[in-house]
Structures are given as C-alpha cells and as structure tokens.
Amino acid sequence: MTGNRRPRWFLEEPSPDAGARLFALPYSGCGASMYRKWPRFTGDVELCPVQFPGRENRLREDPFMSFGSLADMLCEALLPYLDRPFAFFGHCSSALIAYETALRLERRGYPVPARLFVSSQVAPHKGVHGRFLDMSDDELREEVRTLITELGGVPRPDMVELSLEVLLFDVAAHKRYGVADPDPLPCPATVLGWDEDVEVPHQLLHEWSDLGETTFTLLKGPHYGFLEGPDELMRTFATGLGRAPGPSLAG
Template sequence: MPIAGRPPRWFLREPLPDARARVFLLPYSGCGASMYRHWPSEYQGVNFVPVQLPGRENRLREQPFETYQELGRVLSEVLEPHLDGPYALFGHCSAALAAYETAVQAVGRGARPPQRLFVSSEVAPQDGPYGRHLQMDDEELAEELRGLIVQLGGNPLPTFVGMTLGVLRRDIEVNRRYHLTDPPKLPCPITAIGWSGDVGMEPERMTGWAACGEMDQVVFDGGHYGFIEGPEKLLRLLADGVTADRPSTGPAGGRSEEAC
C-alpha cells in the first residue's frame, strides 16, 4: 500500500481534463506503466492513461497487491474522479484479469461502468490460471525479462533484471491463485484481442470471455509483444470502441481478422 506521507503516483501522466474519452492502460506481470512509453497520450481525441501500480518502478517500495480483487477495489476508487466521461480499460496478458476485476468492482460499488473492456492475450477468469510463465523457473523468467526490456528499448542490466524478477514472481503467484468458477457478467461489452503469432496464447483460447459479458473478438497480426509500440490498428480499435455504444469490430460473439 502507499507509503505514509507520500501521495501515490497512480498515473505517470495525469489524465487530460478535456478528453473525448479515456482508456486506462494496466501494466502486466513484472512491469510498470512505462511499458506504455511508446503510446501517445491522445489519439482521435481519446486520452490513453497508463496506470502505475504499487510495488514497481517509482512505487517499488510500496506493498504490491496480493489479489486481483484487492487491486480492483482500490483502483476502482482511484479512477472514479476521472470517470466523468466514457472510459475503457485495457489489459494485456495477466493485466486483462486485473482490468476485468477493476470493472467488476467499479460496477459493484455503483461507479460509472466502463464503455468497454479490452482484454488482450489472456484466458477468461473461469479458464485460468493459464500461461507459459506459470511453469518457468527464475532463469527462464529472467531471459523473458531481458527480451522484454530490449523490446522496450532498454538495457537489460543484471541488477535491473534481478530487481524486476522479484516483481514478476510475485505477480505470477497472484495470477496462479486467480480462478472464478462463475465470473460476474459485466454490463459493458468486452473486446477480446488475439495475436496471430502469439505462441502459447492462441486466439481461440479467449472465447471464454463470452461468459463475462457481451463479447466480440479481433485478431491482429503480430506476436505476444505486438501491442508494445502502440500500433495504429490497436489505437484505432480502442478509440473507436470507447466512443461507440456497440462493438466496432464485428457482431457480438463474432470474430474479425485484421492484418498489419
């Protein structure tokens, strides 16, 4: 939890006050908000807001959350002052589950529900835990981190990799404990985003999200890290979705393909 006397930095960049709509971007396991450093602050009048969670980057000394439910409860309260217009939540990999729980908790406490939930490369809550990272030892995880850091344009210094490994391992344990037999159904539509080259998280594994709300699916060309650069096809999907009342990618429960 936040250190006493120090206001928490939930956003690396503050939400724009006059945005047409907002999309809150949650970081996935082992990462902080800087993983969205290549994303623009605004696209088509929609404000993209990376969320910084405790226990990582500039909040490294703070206690991380131990469950997605706990994270969702706190984050739904933190976001509420910024829910004065249409908004959506986006999460890739394990962050999709954190985004889902945030939406569930927001609805449960009577806050404005999201216009849409975007989940990328993750199975639905009732189909997990699932993912290749769950079975990796520390050396394999460290190798994954080195590759991700390079992908983000950073230098995988051993001290930094070692520090981040602890964050990743804690996040993986949170994921391992998360399973909902009967997940709450959201009042907002869900767009499941798959990536054609994502080894181990094939798009067809994501169909279970239909149990969590009205769902459509889109599949983009690219691998597991295809979202990191903020490709225009993804920005457009999110911007269109948060400003539309109905899925813009196809009929509910349907599937569409879009190449680079």
C-alpha cells in the same frame, strides 16, 4: 489534485480536455512506462497508463498480493477520473485485473467502463493460463531480460533482479486467481487476439462470450506486439468507445 504534483497512480495527470479515457494496465513484471511508445491520444481518447504499487517510481511500496486487492485499490484511485466515457485495456494477466476492477465498480455503484479491451488472456472460468506460471526463477529471469530488451532497454543485472522480484509477485497473484463461476461482464468487451501469438493463441480467447456481449478482433503481430502501439490497435480503441478514429497525438 492541483499544481504540478502528479498522482502516484499515473506518470502524467490525465487531461481535463479528453473526450474519453482508456486506462492501460501494466503487463506482468512491468510498470506504466511499458506504454512509452504509445501516443498520448488517439483521436479524443486519452491513453492513460496506470502505475501499480511496488514498481518503478512506486518501488518502495508493497506490491499487491491478489488481483482482487489491486482491483479494490484501483476503484478508489481511478474514481476521480471516471467523469467521462472510459475503458480499460489489459494484456495477459492484467486483462483479469481489468475485469475484476470493472466488476467492483459496478458493485459499488460507481461508473462502469463503456468497454473492456482484453488482450491475449483466456476467460476467467477457463483457469489460469500462461507459460510464466510454470517457469523456474532462472527461466523467468531470462524472460525479464527479453522483455527489457523488447521495451528498448538494456538488461543490466540490477534492473533484471528488481524486475524479477516484481514478476514473481505478479506470477504468484496470477496462480492464486481462480473463478469457477464468474460474474457477467458489466459492460461490452472487445477481445483482442494476435495472429502471431504463440504464448496465448487467439483460438483460446472466445469463451469470454460466455460472460456477456463481446466482439472478437484479430490483430497482426506477436504476443508483445501491443507494446508498439500499432495503428490498428489505436483505431480499435477509438471505434470500440464509439469515438471517431483520428490521428494519434503525443499530447
């Protein structure tokens, strides 16, 4: 990919100077801009928010219908950028997308992540979990308003309805996800809990260790605390990838 043209899967072209890359997958109902408060780099690790189809600048595209179908697309879309150590970050439902993508990379003989960072999500074999899954459309609409406000935006009615449509597709895909006998992790995982998270309490996260090598890290903050890009989270990314923690840079 050359010139100033940006690939549709990223808001910014990943830098050729990065020592390692962390691909940050969007939370339910959101796009890549949800990570706008994150730095571009932490040390030499580039933080690369991924844009899913059907949202933000890809609004005219069909949304994904299942975590598996999205993981298949991600394998091919990200392959040109897997030429150095890399990791995935997923919060809540996108942690499961990160897991499924890592599995598919391994099956295809592609490079696999050096590490998965899974945040506020129960292990795949523990069943679907999350209060969004049992909410009515009106309740989800109110959650969208809250999330837009958390992201620093103004919840205009048109924006709320567009975001609600995306969220409904994401919730439906999450409800369809089920893995009774999950495959082992293809790489080590860092499981991230948040000490003020009342939506997915950190005590529910430890069964990821059933799938392979895991490290559990408890961070300070609520369910949406990751949106601010806290320093402790940035250091966790760097050390988890075996990189020296360094200043967080805008790039």
